[in-house]
Amino acid sequence: MRIATLFALFLLAPFAFATTCVECHKNVTPNIVSDWQLSKHAxxxxxxxxxxxxxxxSKDDVNEVKLPTPDTCKMCHSQQVEQFSKGKHAFAWAAMKAMPTFHWQPMVTTEGMKGCGGCHKIGLKTEEEIKQLKAQGAGFGVASCDACHTRHTFSTVEARQPQACQTCHMGFDHPQWEMYSSSKHGVRYLLKQNGTLPEKTAAPTCQTCHMQEGNHEVRTAWG
Structure with missing residues (x-):
């Protein structure tokens, strides 16, 4: 009887913990809670x-919360993380830091993942880099996966839309969104989204070419 009781408590413990989190965060971060409740995770x-x-x-030990990294996601999504680690997105952080012009910018425009880091944070980081970012107050942006599957819905439907790419792949220095959205590919897809064209209309998205068959090893057409 005692063993059965302990086993039941063991099974119920995560649900009790989740309830505690939700009840508190409904007041502190209500949008996070509502997003999570809509998610496949929930x-x-x-x-x-x-x-x-x-x-x-509790509010007294906020610093103890663990912020997810790709290794966290890998516990359940190992194939996707392995694929991601081989693709161009994984090298985004290193590529940014390798650019001399990035280091010439005033610190006020780069600290805390501002400026270039706002998008290049999708790249993989070392444990030391993550510690440095946390010390600087940039606690978020180390998960990589949530750049496309935004937290806390983590929706695959969202990540499959071309708008998921728009946030970063736009602007005068890398106007991929402007080129796509004004191309026949983009125009047809946007017309599908607003219902002008039928749902079964052929209209490629960014993911159609750069993430073929859902492969997270994002590649350009030339490799």
């Missing part, structure tokens, strides 16, 4: 502690 009982750990239990 539907499959993936609670807060799965990704953030269970050390943070």
């Amino acid at each position: 539907q499959n009982s993936i609670d807060c502690s799965t990704c953030h750990g269970s050390d943070h239990t």
Whole structure:
């Protein structure tokens, strides 16, 4: 009887923990809670502690919360993370830091993942870099995956839309969105989205060419 009781408590513990998180964060970060409740994570009982750990239990120990990295996502999505690690997105952070012009910018425009870092944060980082970013106050932006599957819905439907790429691939220095959205590919897809063209209309997205068959090893047409 005692063993059965302990086993039941073991099974119920994560749900109790999730309830505690939700009740508090409904007041502190209500949009995070509502997004999570809409997610596949919530539907499959993936609670807060799965990704953030269970050390943070009150406002007095906020620093104990674990911020997810690709390794966190890899626990469940190993194939996708392995693929991602080989693609161009994974090298975005290193590529930014390798650019001399990045280091010439005033610190006020680059600290805390501002400026270039706002998009290049999708790249993989070392543990030391993550520690440095956290020390600078940039606690977010180390997960990589949430650049396309934005938290806390983590929606594959969202990540498959060309607008998921628009946030970063735009502007005078890399106007891929402007080129795509004004091309026949982009125009036809946007017309599909607003219902002008039928749902079954052929209209490639960014992902059609750069993530063929859902492969997260994002590549350009030339490699």
